Amino acid sequence: MSSLTRRPRFHFRFQPRYLLYIPLLLMSVFYLIPMYVVIVTGLKSFDEISLRTMWTLPSGINFDNFVVAYQNLAPSLWNSINMVVPAAIISSFIGSINGFVLARWKFRGADIIFPILLFGMFIPYQSILIPLVEFMRTINMYGGLPGLIMAHVIYGIPITTLTFRNYYATIPKEIIEAARMDGADLLKTYRHIILPVSIPSFVVVLIWQFTSAWNDFLFAVVLTKPEFWPVTVALNNLAGSQIIAWNVQMAGALLTALPTLLVYIFLGRYFLRGLMAGALKG
Template sequence: MSDRGHLKKTAHLAEVPAALEAGPRGAKPRRLVSTRTIVVYGTLFVAAAYYLLPLYVMIVTSLKGMPEIRVGNIFSPPLEITFEPWVKAWSSACTGLNCDGLSRGFWNSVMITVPSTIISIAVASINGYALSNWRFKGADIFFTILIVGAFIPYQVMLYPLVIVLREIGLYGSLAGLVIVHTIFGMPILTLLFRNYFASLPEELFKAARVDGAGFWGIFLKIMVPMSLPIFVVAMILQVTGIWNDFLFGVVFTRPEYYPMTVQLNNIVNSVQGVKEYNVNMAATILTGAFPLLVYFVSGRLFVRGIAAGAVKG
């Protein structure tokens, strides 16, 4: 806040020489500011409306009955609010022969996301710790491969990974998918943790060494408690990323374990039957609700997470 006040003050000072040069008949600063303000806020409001529109349409569509959708337009608010599409999307929408709704996909996604998040963060934080505090010969080579690997399209590594998982008997299972998420989350998370641990004061590490603490002792008693914010950032990154994944879900699991995104796509894009747009939109909101909730709750930390995780693409 004080920073903002300071900026305002200096901006004011900067205007003085310009005003002197132009003389007293120069443009009135107030009018100038108000025109500019209108343009700035006008554009921002139009842009905000554009970004909000799809969310609005999703919500109103999901609350209408099918007859109303057929005659009305997508932007009009529902005349008669009904929650039936939501109930149907959750518990009885059909994918192929199964008619138990999105709930199955939801629980599958929970069962995929929770262990994947925990394991990938555990593995990557230990990697980052080893890379920043216990450098051994050759460690940087592996790390470089990892970072370069983050840019390789997943399609290139899909089939070899299928073979590896089939060989160890995990292809098609939830455990296999957890491993896949751990592998592909590793580059960005390792980078995140390595950089964070490297920014911590080295004296702490050295003092702990002198006191006789070992690799795991320092990690669990000093590094982890000191790095909670970065763990939260990593968690946000992984939870939303894994929840939103489609490709790995469809490649590495059997239909009974399909995550929510895959099931949603199957429900909406199924060719049989009459299209029920209200049910489809309710299902879409249900699938998007969890990452949106994470986003709105976490706020600035989410921004920090994606700025770090943007490399993941």
């Protein structure tokens, strides 16, 4: 019907729906404004810095702000790296093993495990904070990175387990049964059949745990002493100090955001999958 009334088509014909680019571009400006200010400020020289000229472009490219910000944040950036890498890797393996067992193993009471895990994913961590600090003090892990890694690994169990479990539930049972017919036990099946096909899920979970541990502030500020502060705590401290200028704070913010931003830019697809798993599971 509609084809009868359709007007003849031309190349590059303007379509009314292209007007939708106007709101899309306006919204892009909204999301990019903070990024613009951070980059522009970061590239200005110290003489150019003034709150009055926050929005103007720099007259040349200058890395002074980043150098000073890096000098201030370097130890904590390394703390973050040393904490996040083991935390993400350990979390992923624990999640993978749990997910595998829970996906294929039907036992009495299995139904109760999922709501118990899910609830653990959503609790406000304030409700376990006092015992956590007391516990870390008792076992002498308060103040350093191992305690913080342990906290991220343990409180990451629910989300990593559920993400892997949902993925493994999609692997056909026949594949596992065939391996078992050949006499492979559970661990062999996991190692030779399951692990090789788990790479996409590992990427999703590694990225998720990397991002949440890197961006965490609450556990870090409660569990670490200043010399082991991760970068989020150090940046907040930098921003709160009266001595450090705002332009250096901006450069510091960019340095802090860079690792997770790079992961997002290059592996965004996997990041999104983790995000959705965290929200809706499955």
